Amino acid sequence: MKQSVKLVAGNWKMNGLGASLGEAEALAKALQEQAAACRVALCPPATLIDRMARVLADTPVELGGQDCHAEASGAFTGSVSAAMVADAGADLVILGHSERRAGFGETDADVAAKVEAALAAGLEPIICIGETLAEREAGQAIAVVSRQVAGSLPPSLSGKAFAVAYEPVWAIGTGLTPTLEQIEEVHAAVRAAMVAKLGEGGRVAPILYGGSVKPSNAAEILAVADVGGALVGGASLKAEDFLGIIRAV
Numbered sequence: 001m002k003q004s005v006k007l008v009a010g011n012w013k014m015n016g017l018g019a020s021l022g023e024a025e026a027l028a029k030a031l032q033e034q035a036a037a038c039r040v041a042l043c044p045p046a047t048l049i050d051r052m053a054r055v056l057a058d059t060p061v062e063l064g065g066q067d068c069h070a071e072a073s074g075a076f077t078g079s080v081s082a083a084m085v086a087d088a089g090a091d092l093v094i095l096g097h098s099e100r101r102a103g104f105g106e107t108d109a110d111v112a113a114k115v116e117a118a119l120a121a122g123l124e125p126i127i128c129i130g131e132t133l134a135e136r137e138a139g140q141a142i143a144v145v146s147r148q149v150a151g152s153l154p155p156s157l158s159g160k161a162f163a164v165a166y167e168p169v170w171a172i173g174t175g176l177t178p179t180l181e182q183i184e185e186v187h188a189a190v191r192a193a194m195v196a197k198l199g200e201g202g203r204v205a206p207i208l209y210g211g212s213v214k215p216s217n218a219a220e221i222l223a224v225a226d227v228g229g230a231l232v233g234g235a236s237l238k239a240e241d242f243l244g245i246i247r248a249v
């Protein structure tokens with residue numbers, strides 16, 4: 001299989017005010033002094049994208065949003081469009097995170113529509129999938145992620161730059177992680193579902209792992225077959241911790 005460059009993306013979620021720009025600056029400075037062996041991205045809250053774009057201009061750190069609306073414009077109070085995320089300075093956008101699926105009722109079809117909007121705006125989507133603890137305990141993990149891939153990835157992704165992030169819901173922010181064997185098994189199933197949906201276009205995009213990735217476990221997780229990077233929450237908020245993960249690639 002052709003390997004794409006690994007991507008390590010930090011999802012700040014609803015954390016970080018202007019003061020946190022110092023962490024982005026420190027990260028960029030470190031990566032300018034010693035280049036990373038992977039792509040690196042930070043995805044701050046929408047209000048920080050513009051300011052962070054200035055801080056990260058001419059550095060190796062890419063910038064992403066955490067969500068966008070599926071429509072291009074209109075009466076959607078509180079939402080931002082994909083074009084707005086791009087206009088603020090982002091190159092990527094996280095879509096379908098489990099916190100949006102669970103907290104805002106986003107379905108696979110909603111996510112697929114957002115992916116279309118992101119592509120139209122020139123953004124590279126990072127499409128999140130993952131099973132709940134109840135689904136894993138019921139032996140449904142593979143079926144759930146396969147269904148999410150089939151429903152959340154529109155055919156138009158074929159030939160476009162994108163990533164899928166496998167994030168078991170029970171591993172997010174808990175300190176728990178699947179075994180390396182479980183990660184390998186799910187990533188293989190996700191890859192098969194991507195190829196079933198997109199044909200050859202599903203073979204190259206990286207499949208990131210997310211859920212309690214930290215400097216101490218990053219190397220072993222990133223070495224698992226077809227783990228194409230990491231989507232990092234808590235440990236991306238401090239440059240030093242995030243660098244520990246990036247250096248493990």
Ligand SMILES: O=C[C@H](O)COP(=O)(O)O
Binds near residue numbers: 173212234
């Ligand atoms: O998007 C990131 C994930 O939800 C992982 O979060 P975490 O690294 O804090 O477990």
